[in-house]
Amino acid sequence: xxxxxxxxxxxxxxxxxxxxxxxxxxxxxxxxxxxxxxxxxxxxxxxxxxxxxxxxxxxxxxxxxxxxxxxxxxxxxxxxxxxxxxxxxxxxxxxxxxxxxxxxxxxxxxxxxxxxxxxxxxxxxxxxxxxxxxxxxxxxxxxxxxxxxxxxxxxxxxxxxxxxxxxxxxxxxxxxxxxxxxxxxxxxxxxxxxxxxxxxxxxxxxxxxxxxxxxxxxxxxxxxxxxxxxxx
Amino acid sequence: xxxxxxxxxxxxxxxxxxxxxxxxxxxxxxxxxxxxxxxxxxxxxxxxxxxxxxxxxxxxxxxxxxxxxxxxxxxxxxxxxxxxxxxxxxxxxxxxxxxxxxxxxxxxxxxxxxxxxxxxxxxxxxxxxxxxxxxxxxxxxxxxxxxxxxxxxxxxxxxxxxxxxxxxxxxxxxxxxxxxxxxxxxxxxxxxxxxxxxxxxxxxxxxxxxxxxxxxxxxxxxxxxxxxxxxx
Amino acid sequence: xxxxxxxxxxxxxxxxxxxxxxxxxxxxxxxxxxxxxxxxxxxxxxxxxxxxxxxxxxxxxxxxxxxxxxxxxxxxxxxxxxxxxxxxxxxxxxxxxxxxxxxxxxxxxxxxxxxxxxxxxxxxxxxxxxxxxxxxxxxxxxxxxxxxxxxxxxxxxxxxxxxxxxxxxxxxxxxxxxxxxxxxxxxxxxxxxxxxxxxxxxxxxxxxxxxxxxxxxxxxxxxxxxxxxxxx
Amino acid sequence: xxxxxxxxxxxxxxxxxxxxxxxxxxxxxxxxxxxxxxxxxxxxxxxxxxxxxxxxxxxxxxxxxxxxxxxxxxxxxxxxxxxxxxxxxxxxxxxxxxxxxxxxxxxxxxxxxxxxxxxxxxxxxxxxxxxxxxxxxxxxxxxxxxxxxxxxxxxxxxxxxxxxxxxxxxxxxxxxxxxxxxxxxxxxxxxxxxxxxxxxxxxxxxxxxxxxxxxxxxxxxxxxxxxxxxxx
Numbered sequence: 001x002x003x004x005x006x007x008x009x010x011x012x013x014x015x016x017x018x019x020x021x022x023x024x025x026x027x028x029x030x031x032x033x034x035x036x037x038x039x040x041x042x043x044x045x046x047x048x049x050x051x052x053x054x055x056x057x058x059x060x061x062x063x064x065x066x067x068x069x070x071x072x073x074x075x076x077x078x079x080x081x082x083x084x085x086x087x088x089x090x091x092x093x094x095x096x097x098x099x100x101x102x103x104x105x106x107x108x109x110x111x112x113x114x115x116x117x118x119x120x121x122x123x124x125x126x127x128x129x130x131x132x133x134x135x136x137x138x139x140x141x142x143x144x145x146x147x148x149x150x151x152x153x154x155x156x157x158x159x160x161x162x163x164x165x166x167x168x169x170x171x172x173x174x175x176x177x178x179x180x181x182x183x184x185x186x187x188x189x190x191x192x193x194x195x196x197x198x199x200x201x202x203x204x205x206x207x208x209x210x211x212x213x214x215x216x217x218x219x220x221x222x223x224x225x226x227x228x229x230x231x232x
Numbered sequence: 233x234x235x236x237x238x239x240x241x242x243x244x245x246x247x248x249x250x251x252x253x254x255x256x257x258x259x260x261x262x263x264x265x266x267x268x269x270x271x272x273x274x275x276x277x278x279x280x281x282x283x284x285x286x287x288x289x290x291x292x293x294x295x296x297x298x299x300x301x302x303x304x305x306x307x308x309x310x311x312x313x314x315x316x317x318x319x320x321x322x323x324x325x326x327x328x329x330x331x332x333x334x335x336x337x338x339x340x341x342x343x344x345x346x347x348x349x350x351x352x353x354x355x356x357x358x359x360x361x362x363x364x365x366x367x368x369x370x371x372x373x374x375x376x377x378x379x380x381x382x383x384x385x386x387x388x389x390x391x392x393x394x395x396x397x398x399x400x401x402x403x404x405x406x407x408x409x410x411x412x413x414x415x416x417x418x419x420x421x422x423x424x425x426x427x428x429x430x431x432x433x434x435x436x437x438x439x440x441x442x443x444x445x446x447x448x449x450x451x452x453x454x455x456x457x458x459x460x461x462x463x464x
Numbered sequence: 465x466x467x468x469x470x471x472x473x474x475x476x477x478x479x480x481x482x483x484x485x486x487x488x489x490x491x492x493x494x495x496x497x498x499x500x501x502x503x504x505x506x507x508x509x510x511x512x513x514x515x516x517x518x519x520x521x522x523x524x525x526x527x528x529x530x531x532x533x534x535x536x537x538x539x540x541x542x543x544x545x546x547x548x549x550x551x552x553x554x555x556x557x558x559x560x561x562x563x564x565x566x567x568x569x570x571x572x573x574x575x576x577x578x579x580x581x582x583x584x585x586x587x588x589x590x591x592x593x594x595x596x597x598x599x600x601x602x603x604x605x606x607x608x609x610x611x612x613x614x615x616x617x618x619x620x621x622x623x624x625x626x627x628x629x630x631x632x633x634x635x636x637x638x639x640x641x642x643x644x645x646x647x648x649x650x651x652x653x654x655x656x657x658x659x660x661x662x663x664x665x666x667x668x669x670x671x672x673x674x675x676x677x678x679x680x681x682x683x684x685x686x687x688x689x690x691x692x693x694x695x696x
Numbered sequence: 697x698x699x700x701x702x703x704x705x706x707x708x709x710x711x712x713x714x715x716x717x718x719x720x721x722x723x724x725x726x727x728x729x730x731x732x733x734x735x736x737x738x739x740x741x742x743x744x745x746x747x748x749x750x751x752x753x754x755x756x757x758x759x760x761x762x763x764x765x766x767x768x769x770x771x772x773x774x775x776x777x778x779x780x781x782x783x784x785x786x787x788x789x790x791x792x793x794x795x796x797x798x799x800x801x802x803x804x805x806x807x808x809x810x811x812x813x814x815x816x817x818x819x820x821x822x823x824x825x826x827x828x829x830x831x832x833x834x835x836x837x838x839x840x841x842x843x844x845x846x847x848x849x850x851x852x853x854x855x856x857x858x859x860x861x862x863x864x865x866x867x868x869x870x871x872x873x874x875x876x877x878x879x880x881x882x883x884x885x886x887x888x889x890x891x892x893x894x895x896x897x898x899x900x901x902x903x904x905x906x907x908x909x910x911x912x913x914x915x916x917x918x919x920x921x922x923x924x925x926x927x928x
Contacts, residue, residue: 030784062871078310141395147365148362407526593847617818626859
């Protein structure tokens, strides 16, 4: 019997990027002045674009990330269509015996409604119930998966018993405009003009995406936050 | 203990459409003649567009489908970005105790390679192994899911143990050009210039999509098949 | 010498649509309840979707328009990428001797800045200057175009002298979500949370698009206006 | 009277890129093996992806170009929706007195049909006719444009007389998959499985795009050519 592993991590690594605040300015200035026009106040121009929702100058860049997360996170992430995705395939390769389970920081109880969730912490008994259940179901499913593969069943058929918290991996590439839309919808922030209520696990990924965005395009990120975290 | 249900069906219903072969002709003719130009040989024009890969005239239409299928099918389907999707949400509503399992027609064994799968039938013992395993894991996972909900755990946390063969439901809207691309990649046909090797369960959905396409746009469908089932 | 025609019209005709408010509700409800759930308060649900920026339920519909407008309008219109276009081609067919010129309602003077234009009426002398110039340049260009065609020059080469106010024609298909984005950016309204300053000629087209939208999806349109004319 | 300039150049400069053949391999391999798997035969894998039309691994990269070309070229270029564009705006800035005219290499006569053009050289008299006409109409239009601006007419109104061969400028960003589609449709090559018949002026731009693509991703470009110049 294979030993399965449980983890509470959502891993996001910036693999490469071609992005800068000055690239936004360069693209925006072609509208008004032709190819070269150095003497611009960058923060002022970026704030003007963000405020007036001129979004296209924020598209001339790209970020490629490696992401390792449970399948239920990928299900939400890949609904964002203005991006590119390549994910590990359970048809082509054997899945790994790694499963997500919440840690003690994960709020387990919805004290709000379905439409407006307000998550609050669970008791330690509730956390234990979830973690034990995650282990037990994952072990049962994994053993079944292995028994099928041992019996010669195709990987694409065998995998159907694996739970939604099975870890998968992907590369994704996105530009800053689409990234702002993703961050806007997948993080919950007091600075947001329109509050989003993402599931915590995708938010853990989105926070790491936002950190990479802020590092590569600090003026653009500052302006995004200042204007209510709404993608232009 | 809730009784769970196993099924081998992939359900696709055409909810509404606004599509016709004449709409293709109308859009194509604006390129050459202005608004009105009745006297055209429709099959010849459609074949010309298909052969020379002038794809845009096939976009002025829409098809809306209701789909009920296991989550592993939706994972593949929703990777097609030129379409619209709204799916049942395990965050907002309780999932249903319905799970997919292969029937006797499902080929279970890959006699090819991962990159070039050639599926062949399994033995009745192999089928029984899969069906029993599907039932056992689904029942275990469903009981755990219910126990969590009974303990007050949020739906979004509770659901993570559910297997990939849990049924979900969606509405999807697509135009004929994107639909041809979907059919091209998600059906395996001897008429295809480039052979695709889709997983059988999404192919069962794609075959129903193709039937609706052929019914609403018969000349376009005929031309698509004639030109090697490649989307223009 | 061919007689040229000047016109001040932007023509938009709804050719066909597959759209309704109830289709929005249907798509949204699959998220929460499965296939059927009749007893919903439609305006309340649509307002909830609009306010919380759940945009995807507004995509399961389509509108196909015929548009006749000068090329400088098409240049702006076709920058909206979430739509389908087929336009009259100056490579495949001879252009028509029809040109746009402003009428007496067109404000001719920008009393604001480039970034924040505030258009105000011109004098009758200014209007006459523009209209005379439009006629004179169009006639010169058209005569040159005809002389080239008469000399056996290819249409694609001959057309390069035609002015930006030459009329062209297209079919375009769009869903309500993308249409709201188009209307938001291409109309100027006191109800708008973020003011847009479109060129008047594309606004004349966008107003007709908005009228068709309001006729086919009245609750959705009302909710769009109520929420500051921002596309969800 | 301002002196106008005629030119026969289409200028394309690669401003920045984040692209490599190894990035294609990296994205493709996540499907089969997880994060790291160095020992792969790169040309073989890229050829497999190209042949079987697995296009998504070619999306994890970006190229940003500066383009200077006449408006009739931009009209075609910007119809490619899987790309980002920012163009000089005749609403926000005064256009430049630069106009395109064919040089002696430009084939002026269509010896084929509209649907299947076969361009052949014109006589020196035909070339002179075109070049003289380009100059005469451009000068007439430019003088009218200046007279309007001098009379206080807004730039967005004044520009409508400018001809389609007026030069404009843009930045555009695109990934390799979309770029292959663009090159496939906008170049004419004997290696092409499906022959395209682009207008020569956009082909002059597409050839420069292809040169940048071949320099940054040589294996991918070689494979693209080998497989009939069809985008995967």
